[in-house]
Amino acid sequence: MNRAPTTLGSSLLALQQADSFFPGGAVAWSWGLETLVTDAQLGTPPATPSGRRPRGIRHNRSEQVRAFVEGQLRHRWNSFDRAFLDAAWQAADDLPTLMLLDAQVEALTLAEELRQGSRRVGQSLLGVHAALGTPGAAPYQHQVVAAATPGHLPVVQGLIWHQLGMHREHCHLAAAHGLCTALVSAAVRLGVMGHVDAQRVLTDIQPLLLELLDAAPCTLDEASGFTPMAEIAVMRHETQPLRLFAN
Template sequence: MSPLGSSLLALQQADSFFPGGAVAWSWGLETLVADAHLGTSPITTIGRRQRGLRHDRSEEVRAFVEGQLRHRWNSFDRAFLDAAWQAADDLQSLMLLDAQVEALTLAEELRQGSRRVGQSLLGVHVALGTPGAAPYQQNILAGTTSGHLPVVQGLIWQKLGMHRDHCQLAAAHGLCTGLVSAAVRLGVMGHVDAQRVLTDIQPLLLELLDEAPCAPDDASGFTPMAEIAVMRHETQNLRLFAN
């Protein structure tokens, strides 16, 4: 496929309009906002509300997105996406990668989120007739593999003909837009501020993508505050997101 064709596919796959299911997940952001842990203290927040002042949390959202991008996606998900892209024609290797993601994701809520978003994305591509989608879905339904998001992304996007770097760019950009979209829906900031966050994060995104992804055996993730928030999400009285 030509670079321009691959770029067009990447735009389509990373678009929030694409029904991949990621819009239902905040990856801990909702709980952090509810508990006033998004870079601000509860006392400060209450005081501002009582005085009718608006607290601009764009910088705090940008820091959250950066943490997820640097210490979760780049060091963990990206490794499995890239490995799955290279092993797209090898079912056994894909299933081993899936099992590895399952074993290394300690929080059940994160495992469940990765499986559900991955399977949702796969289901869309089964409906679209994307090569390789239906056979992998059959293995998930049979219980022989999990269908984690980065593995599904690598498999499906390689089968579509997307170039390796475009796959990684689409995944990283999709993560960032999903997180700032969650922040907008939570009332943390407006759409213009969200675009500023996305613009500010671009140099880091390009810097990370300029480096080679690590191997799955070297993959690691360290976002403890977000992971604790994800685990505490089910205790919230009001919930807009699945995690």
């Protein structure tokens, strides 16, 4: 697969990689949304003082989903995943550094379910690109299969997208937009809202997304994530009697 160094070529690659049609594996994960919906913590309008639920809940649901997406963007992706994606993009030709970054993501992600999700989505993305013949994908996949490195999603994104020739800022945009799309898609499949409301959430979140991307990513020393409600929901997911998503 040839690199596309032009801005237009990089933009086209970013559109392809961020498209929900691309089989990257993220559709199997709700990142805690499913448990929150089951527990009536999301998707249910707040009760009035009388204990009754107000009518016209579509707007409430959209606002709740938007708040969840914003929390994931601000306090997980932008403050943690983005830093490792950026570092991996810069070290795409340095296998030992990539493996070190992978080990850091593993060590700093406290919830096992989040570690598992990041590994499985990253490995799925890696497998697709190995099958497509993307440079660097097969050698890194060999390291993952040998259990020498976990293959976390932001590290794989940085490696693969650099090898494709995507510009740095387009990699950040594709990753952030892909996360937002995956989250609202999960909300739609859970019956929290419809497709039009999902597009409303994606539109409303754009100013924040552009604001975050306009600032430089944090350094690896500063990288941290704090989304306690979502993390607790992810950890409790395996105890749910009925499950649509892997987490």
